[in-house]
Amino acid sequence: MIDPDDDIGAEQGEGAESQDFQAELEAERIAEALVFASAQPVSEAFIADRIAKHFNVHTIMLRLKEQYAPRGVNLVQVDDAWAFRTAADLSFVIRRDENETKKLSRAALEVLAIIAYHQPVTRAEIEDIRGVQTSRGTLDVLMEAGWVRFRGRRRTPGRPVTLGTTRDFLDHFGLEELRDLPGIEELKGAGLLSGRIPANFNIPSPSMNDELTEDEDPITQMDLEELGLLAPGGASED
Incomplete structure (x- = not known):
């Protein structure tokens, strides 16, 4: 015989998991937007100040890095910060600025x-x-x-x-x-x-x-x- 309380508990558990998933997805979106909007690499500390405290920023960034790996734009780590950069194998199609910095001596x-x-x-x-x-x-x-x-x-x-x-x-x-x-x-x-x-x-x-x-x-x-x-x-x- 099925206990109706078990069904209620399962539904509540599924609801909590769904809320956690949505919260984590929102944290990913915030981190992605912060890096995209910045001309300079964005530190993990800066991102951490803008998302829920219980999320691991480094784990989120590594997951985003994996998602962007096959795309034309990659998410790359620079020290303790992150930035979007053109995929290395596509650099030849990017038009260089005419005012490119002259070569170093x-x-x-x-x-x-x-x-x-x-x-x-x-x-x-x-x-x-x-x-x-x-x-x-x-x-x-x-x-x-x-x-x-x-x-x-x-x-x-x-x-x-x-x-x-x-x-x-x-x-x-x-x-x-x-x-x-x-x-x-x-x-x-x-x-x-x-x-x-x-x-x-x-x-x-x-x-x-x-x-x-x-x-x-x-x-x-x-x-x-x-x-x-x-x-x-x-x-x-x-």
């Missing part, structure tokens, strides 16, 4: 590579690795592109400024995180390293932590003024 590429793999790194350490002086103009170009930033001050005599890459650097070069930087074999395969390299040659593993290290101090307003990033008094220079 060899010196700028070398400096950018050193910063990416050795960060946090000082200007003196960059020059030691390259064997030549690095002009302020080279660093300015990389900073204007938004790929390099001042991290902090090294706790050594002279308190030199340390440099690191930015989220825009990851985004531009299609990297989810710094560990995705190519290794020796990948660089050799791309023709960026010759077949005959020193036996003791190695590529350092870049720091994955964006926080200041034990030998770095945060940059203060006085430091920014000294570096020319702020006018005296704290007003930003245009």
Whole structure:
């Protein structure tokens, strides 16, 4: 004999599951809309502030990423943020802007590579690795592109400024995180390293932590003024 209470309980359970499904679908739609509407990668923290607290944002984004994987536009992860980008195999059909940024000089590429793999790194350490002086103009170009930033001050005599890459650097070069930087074999395969390299040659593993290290101090307003990033008094220079 069928207990009518069992039927009522089953219907209530199905109703609750339906409500949960609708709530999760709405959270997905909100996350999708936030990323679509932004010209810059959107952080998971930003998304989390705008959906129900009990939802796991990373799980939602991974599910959306899978849904967009076969489409002409992909959802890609950039560090702890997300952005929509043209599928890599369709980049050839996208018309390039006539005002495309000019190519970086060899010196700028070398400096950018050193910063990416050795960060946090000082200007003196960059020059030691390259064997030549690095002009302020080279660093300015990389900073204007938004790929390099001042991290902090090294706790050594002279308190030199340390440099690191930015989220825009990851985004531009299609990297989810710094560990995705190519290794020796990948660089050799791309023709960026010759077949005959020193036996003791190695590529350092870049720091994955964006926080200041034990030998770095945060940059203060006085430091920014000294570096020319702020006018005296704290007003930003245009």
